[in-house]
Amino acid sequence: MRRLIFRSGVTLLVSALFGSVLVFALLRMLGGDVALLLLGDEAVPGAVEALQSELGLNRPAYVQYLDWLAGLATGDLGTSYGLGYDIFDQIRSRIVPTLFLAVGTMIISVPLALLLGTYAAIHVRERRSVFVDVGAQLGLAVPAFWAGLLLVLLFAVKLGWFPATGWVPPTEDLVGFFRSMALPVTALVLGRTAVMTRYARSSMIEVMGEDYIVCARSRGRTLRGAALRHGLRNASIPLVTVGILQFGSLMVGAVVIENVFAIPGMGRLLVTGVAGREVIVVQSLVFVFLLIILTLNFILDIVYGFLDPRILDKPVRS
Amino acid sequence: MRSPDRQPKTRQPTDVELLGQEREVDGWEPVGSDRLKAPITLILGIMLVGIVVLMAVVSAFWTPYDPAALNIADRFLPIGSPGYPLGTTRLGRDVLTQIMAGARTSLLVSILSTSAAVVIGTLWGLAAAGARPRVQRVLTAAADVGVALPGILIALVLATAIGPGNTAAVIAIIGWFVPIVARITIGPAKQILALDYVEAAFAYGRSMWYILRRHVLPNVAPVLIVQASLMFAAAILIEATLSFLGVGAQPPTASWGRMLNESQTVLDFAPSLMIIPGLAIMGAVLGFNLLGDGLRTVLDPKQSANRGTP
């Protein structure tokens, strides 16, 4: 187990480093001149140079890169050019809401998908399973933000049960926190569950064809009993993998939901940063996202070690 | 790693496997029911896609009203108003016109981006499959990284660099899809390159590119076609998302996503402005998804819809 943690940890660090270089290089390469971007096309020539030296943009690339890394570590990334906020502060304060959204969605989606997928797998070829299939298809086609808006229309505007916008930190008011999370999480859960149910179903179907299921039944388990007690655990392994891997894209996907529900999360910051062509903001945020994703992969490797005991006896995947 | 008294021993095939039966006789693979569903989903998919395409094509030549024209006097008219069957937006634009023009935007962006992504991605995948081992490893790893990154992150980064608009949307989606296509192509391409008759072709002196073009490409085509259809669906969704966020199509270009954005502030008294564009998006995405699934069942029956692609 310790060997696993070590190897995975190293992978994490190396990938993070590589990722930071990539993000930095990508934005600088594609974006062209940062100052030009910020000021816009009609900028007066003199103003561009002035801004460049002000932001330290005429220093060599690697210096800017290291400076940025240092800024990430020390907590000083400067201020937003367009809106004047402190970049590091904003990023730090916005991580929490986004994390809550993502974690909340996953906690509900994965078990839900497993149950639905198992149901569909057990009743495959029967008419009952069509409902799950149709539901999944619809869930996939519904844009998350539209689902969010529909929920707002029904539950906030018409029924008034939940707030339409806003975020209440759990430390402030727990009930208010849950109420403010209810609709956004539901909107995200709909899409996620649809995606994962397909995985769960195919995973479960594969598992149900295994010999140990027949063997479990030969010990007296009913089909359903064998599926739940033996199949579920084995089927959930690939599903948890997918879930954790998708966590990253879920966090970023929360972007849209944060916009709909005016939640002060990273996604919202990213969008305003993109709209304002704020390169520092975008590159820092993207790096933070990457870091979170890599950390998740790391956790995944460890979790795998617990779920599938065979992994521990094998060499760790690179 | 195995304990000493256990050597690998091939399992005696079960009675039925040896009888050449391709499908699992355990019966858990729903070949039967999928076959039944295929015509229905395919038809439904074609119908939905057909409607969208129709709207897009027609709108290129004619729409009930000028999509860009403003008409503040007639704003917020409800559904069923005379002359405006689906009502008007907050700027007085006819909703039906906006939907039709929006279809054109969606299709244009998704077709352009998907086609380009397929071409570039396939080239990448083929190049990787046919490359020397070291190069192959690098190209494959790069594709893996591209697939692992959340697509919308790539999309937003590109949009930052390029600036909002349809172009940004197209390029963003291309950036998102290319690694995925590459990744999908590499596997089968490598398998085909390892086949006997392909090795024979090498012996005859054919160049790698010739073989990739003549032997590998036609065989990976079915997989690509199915994938492309599903990517169309995703592209429509992504374009709508980007437009919703303000990063995609800019006014006065019509876009379903932006219509949804504009509907937010007036949700309480004009809910149809939110529902109708949403239905349009859902219909288009559903249509292409069903089309893709139907195509998959038809083109490659062994790989049922259960072996879902990521």
Next chain:
Amino acid sequence: MILQITDLSVKIGGIEIVHIEDLSIGPGERVGLVGESGSGKTITAMSLIGLQPRDAILSGSILFGGREILGLDDRSMSLIRSEEIGVIFQDPSRALNPTMRIGKQMAEPFRVHTNLPRSAIQERVLGLLDRVQLSGGEDLLRRYPHQLSGGQQQRVVIATAVALNPRLLIADEPTTALDASVQQGILTLLLELSKERDMSLLFVSHDLGVIRASSQRVAVMYGGRIVEVGPTDDLAGRPYHRYTQALLGASPRLTDSKGQLTARGERLSAIPGSVPPMGGFPDGCPFRGRCRYEISMCRENPAITALENGHRHACWNPATPGDARAASH
């Protein structure tokens, strides 16, 4: 009679895969079911306890202890499985759940069928381990299947299958996936268990040597049908059906007088042709097309000829003693 199969028909996709007119197993009796891959023996064995493939349709009669069990719903059947009829499988590494500890899997029959407290179950399970000669006690119970050798895994499977003292044990190719060195041990174990518990044994295998070492009676299957059945020694010494004769000629080893497996060291004669795919067997006698002694009569479904000692066969042109001796030398 513990088990009486009458007119059992297994259909998949409308095609009859298996048809068994008459087969019975008495209390404590060890019956072998032998045939090549594709003969339908595994499907037959699984169908007896309702574990046939999902789209297989059964008809006929399976009487267990006088009670009709064909067509029982899953729930009712599950009460019988393990408690009355046990099963052991061909590949123990696949039959055991890789993510569940050995102890938990062995405890399962008790958890399902009894109300015993955990401690009592633990006791029983340890006793079972002992009986199948697996050392390691509680330590072994905490391990996962992949940490055991093939032979150990199969012993675990056997122990679990006989945990509740079933009256019948169905053994589907229990030694096929194991090394030759380990096979004898498993066989011996099965025989002992059968004798000491008065437990009937249905031994399914393609290996004649194994069948001869384990079964008192044997039914030879081909094309989903029983072509010959009778006491093992009778059949081996004096086969009637041409397929049985061919099998004996192609068998690499049999048993010596002590019932131990031996290598035969004689020239093998292969059976010409190959087993047709499911549903692709010819009309009339299924062995047509591969049989050296085929006559025109073979186009008709062979009638069953009853001999002494419950020896029956279904061949129009059966082997004579002269043929038999020539074939087995």
